[in-house]
Amino acid sequence: MPAHDPEHASNAAYEEALHRLLSLADLERMTGHAAPTYKYDLERMRELATRLDLLHGGPPLIHVAGTKGKGSVAAMTASALRAHGLRTGLYTSPHLHSFRERIRLNGEQLAEQTFAAAVARIWPVVEDMAQEPIGAPSTFEALTAMALDVFRDEEADAVVLEVGLGGRLDATNVAPSNVAVITSVSLDHTAILGSTVEEIAVEKAGIVKGTQPVISAPQYPGAMNVIRARAQAMGAPLTEVGRDVPYVQEAHDLTGQTVLVTTARDRYRIRLPLLGAHQAENAAVAVAALEQAPLPLTRDAIEAGLASVRWDGRFQLLATDPYLVVDGAHNPYSMARLRETVREYLPGARVHLVFGASSDKQIDLLTGEAAAFADEVWTVASRHPRAAHPGMLASLFERLGTSSHSASSVAEGIGQALDAADSGDLVLVTGSLFAVAEALQYSLGIAGEHYPEFDPQASALGRV
Numbered sequence: 001m002p003a004h005d006p007e008h009a010s011n012a013a014y015e016e017a018l019h020r021l022l023s024l025a026d027l028e029r030m031t032g033h034a035a036p037t038y039k040y041d042l043e044r045m046r047e048l049a050t051r052l053d054l055l056h057g058g059p060p061l062i063h064v065a066g067t068k069g070k071g072s073v074a075a076m077t078a079s080a081l082r083a084h085g086l087r088t089g090l091y092t093s094p095h096l097h098s099f100r101e102r103i104r105l106n107g108e109q110l111a112e113q114t115f116a117a118a119v120a121r122i123w124p125v126v127e128d129m130a131q132e133p134i135g136a137p138s139t140f141e142a143l144t145a146m147a148l149d150v151f152r153d154e155e156a157d158a159v160v161l162e163v164g165l166g167g168r169l170d171a172t173n174v175a176p177s178n179v180a181v182i183t184s185v186s187l188d189h190t191a192i193l194g195s196t197v198e199e200i201a202v203e204k205a206g207i208v209k210g211t212q213p214v215i216s217a218p219q220y221p222g223a224m225n226v227i228r229a230r231a232q233a234m235g236a237p238l239t240e241v242g243r244d245v246p247y248v249q250e251a252h253d254l255t256g257q258t259v260l261v262t263t264a265r266d267r268y269r270i271r272l273p274l275l276g277a278h279q280a281e282n283a284a285v286a287v288a289a290l291e292q293a294p295l296p297l298t299r300d301a302i303e304a305g306l307a308s309v310r311w312d313g314r315f316q317l318l319a320t321d322p323y324l325v326v327d328g329a330h331n332p333y334s335m336a337r338l339r340e341t342v343r344e345y346l347p348g349a350r351v352h353l354v355f356g357a358s359s360d361k362q363i364d365l366l367t368g369e370a371a372a373f374a375d376e377v378w379t380v381a382s383r384h385p386r387a388a389h390p391g392m393l394a395s396l397f398e399r400l401g402t403s404s405h406s407a408s409s410v411a412e413g414i415g416q417a418l419d420a421a422d423s424g425d426l427v428l429v430t431g432s433l434f435a436v437a438e439a440l441q442y443s444l445g446i447a448g449e450h451y452p453e454f455d456p457q458a459s460a461l462g463r464v
Contacts, residue, residue, distance in 0.1 A: 014112035017119035018099060022451060024126070025138045044134050045141045045171040051125045054148040054175070059089075060294050061159045061175060065167035065204045066183025068334045069217065069282045072274060072311050073183050074162040076286035080305030081158045082107055084297055089151035089159040091144070091172070096313055096437040097448045103147045105154055118146040118153075140164055144171040158295060168206020180207045180236070181215045181289045183282065185223040186333035201226035211235045213292035217285045218242040239288050247284035249277055254317055254345060261287045266299050270306045275315045276341040313436040315341055318443045322421040323349065324414075326440060328433035332362055335369035338430060342373060349426040352417040355397075356380040356410060356435030359388040364396065366431065371400040374428075376420065378405050378413035382434035383450065410438040 049055050064074045071092050078090040088106060095101040100109040103118075110118070122145050130136035137145070144164075151159050161177070163170045185201045201223035208214050214231045216224065218241060231238040239245060250258040252275070259280045261268040272283050283306055290297055315338070318324040323346060329338040342351065353374035357363055370377070379393035390406040397404040407413035410429070417427045429439040441448045 011112060013116035014100075017116040018449075018451070020119055020123060021099070021139050021142055024136055024142055042169055042171070042174055044129070044137055045144065046174045047134055048122075048125060048129065048137050048141060048145050049148065049174050051128075052122060052145055052149060054145060054152065058148075058152060058176075059156050059158050060178045061161060062179045062181060062289055062293060063161050063163070063172065063175070063177035063207050064181040064183065064289075065163040065170075065207045066181070066217065067186045067200065067204070067331065068337070069183040069278060069285070070162050070181075072279060072282045072314060073181060073286050073289070074160045075311040076283060076306050076309045077181075077289055078104070078160045079107070079309040080286065080290050080297070080302045081160070081293075081295070083305030083308065084295070084301045086157040086295070087155065089147070089154070089156040090162075091147040091151075091160070092162040093140070093143075093164050094433060096433065096440060097446055099143070099449065102143060103150055105150070105156065110150065114150070115146075118150050121149055121153075122146055138171075141171045148175060158293070163204075163207065166200075166203035166206070168203045170207075173207055173209070177207065177209070177212055178294055179213050179215065179289050179292045180209075181285060182207070182219075182227055183217045183285060184278075184333070185219055185227075186331065196222070198222040198226055202230075205230035208234050208236050211237075214238045215285055215288045215292065216240050217281055239292070241281065241284045241288055245284055245288045247280060249280045252345070254320075259283050263288060263291055265291055268299060268303055270303050272306055273309065274311060275317075275345060276337065277344065278337045278341070279314070312440060313433060315345075316440075318440075321423050322352075322418065322425040322427055324418070324427045324429075324443065326429045326436045326443075328436045329430050330358065330361060330366070330432050332365040332369050335366055335430070338428075339369065339373040342426065342428065346426050349424060350375045350422070352421050352425060352427045353377045354380060354407075354410065354413040354417050354427065354429040354435070354439070355393060355431040356382050356390075357388045357393060357431040358384065358386040358434070360386055361388075361432075363388060363393070367393065367396040368400060370431065371397055371402040374402055376403045376405075376417075378407045378417050380407045380410045380413040380435060382410060382432060382438050384432070384434040387432070387434065410435050411442040414439060414442060 064070045078088050081088040090104040100115050103110050161172045182204050197220050205227050208230050214236045216227050247261045256273040259270045261284045313328045315327045329335045351374050377397045379390040381387035394404040394406045
């Protein structure tokens with residue numbers, strides 16, 4: 001290919017930018033629990049943001065934390081802001097197919113050239129910090145700084161930031177917010193965030209840093225008590241969805257659902273393309289957050305924005321004969337909600353599960369919830385370095401009395417499950433967003449990114 005080809009040059013610049021980012025400590029992809037302690041200290045992230053002058057001014061910002069549903073709420077909120085004609089920045093993690101998905105402007109992932117330019121802008125500061133006692137930022141910290149820098153450089157009118165992990169010490173928590181949102185809190189990342197729902201709620205509620213409005217999804221009583229106490233201590237007005245903002249799922253089918261949401265200000269009738277009772281809850285949370293944003297938002301635009309939201313990998317129907325669905329449930333709570341959704345939308349369907357999980361999850365509890373509604377399981381490992389070995393997963397299912405098979409790849413597992421399924425059966429890929437990403441790539445012909453930096457780790461797990 002000619003050296004002057006703009007597309008080739010753009011791709012080369014993007015590959016070099018990715019290599020730079022992944023040369024930092026990519027704590028998302030480290031196996032086990034040996035992540036450096038500094039991951040949970042905001043000193044380095046605050047220093048990076050300060051040197052880049054990212055902590056002052058900027059557009060209205062909605063900050064979203066939680067165990068389950070935070071990505072969906074962030075996507076819904078950003079979609080509604082775009083429907084108002086606002087130039088909207090959205091920062092989420094992890095990605096399904098490309099790092100560029102994590103930083104979106106007006107619903108579109110960054111172009112390769114824009115991504116590379118963002119890395120180039122922050123890189124001199126990254127290199128300076130690497131030579132100092134404070135040390136270089138992690139990959140996630142650098143990406144967070146890039147997002148804030150891009151949204152400023154592109155003159156965004158509004159920004160939605162999704163927390164990566166926890167909240168109190170997450171890199172996103174250096175950014176001042178106008179609205180703090182806490183979606184459903186349950187047990188996940190217990191080795192890092194705590195072993196009880198109350199301890200985890202403390203971390204999530206740490207995004208409440210001032211008197212900004214706080215929106216909470218319905219919570220376990222212990223978690224809600226923590227959130228109430230934090231809001232009161234900070235003098236922040238708290239809106240509790242379910243109590244202050246009732247909602248009801250009026251109708252649903254496999255094309256979407258109609259959700260009625262009532263606030264003190266208005267009443268919304270939303271045709272939501274995302275499926276499941278948990279998404280009705282998330283829609284109510286998003287509506288409550290949007291009403292508190294310091295922006296001139298209308299009911300019609302909020303309804304239109306939620307009706308047009310797209311958030312792949314969340315009970316996403318890919319085929320109908322047999323049914324093929326992907327869902328990124330990756331903790332026991334979300335797997336239990338997935339079981340409810342399957343029974344709600346496809347009652348009586350025989351379930352052929354294609355299951356992959358990350359090794360740092362509560363795999364015994366996760367497989368227990370999955371076995372409760374699976375008739376047959378194909379265990380798989382994604383290309384992610386933290387992927388649990390399929391043989392180990394299969395042995396857990398067998399102990400639970402569920403027939404299981406190990407497949408050499410996500411694609412092979414799907415193929416075998418589809419071969420075994422009859423019309424009206426359900427083939428469901430779940431357990432990990434990384435397995436779901438590969439299922440989408442297999443089913444939709446999407447080319448996912450591969451990262452040579454992690455091949456040795458993947459090889460050690462028998463997955464290359």
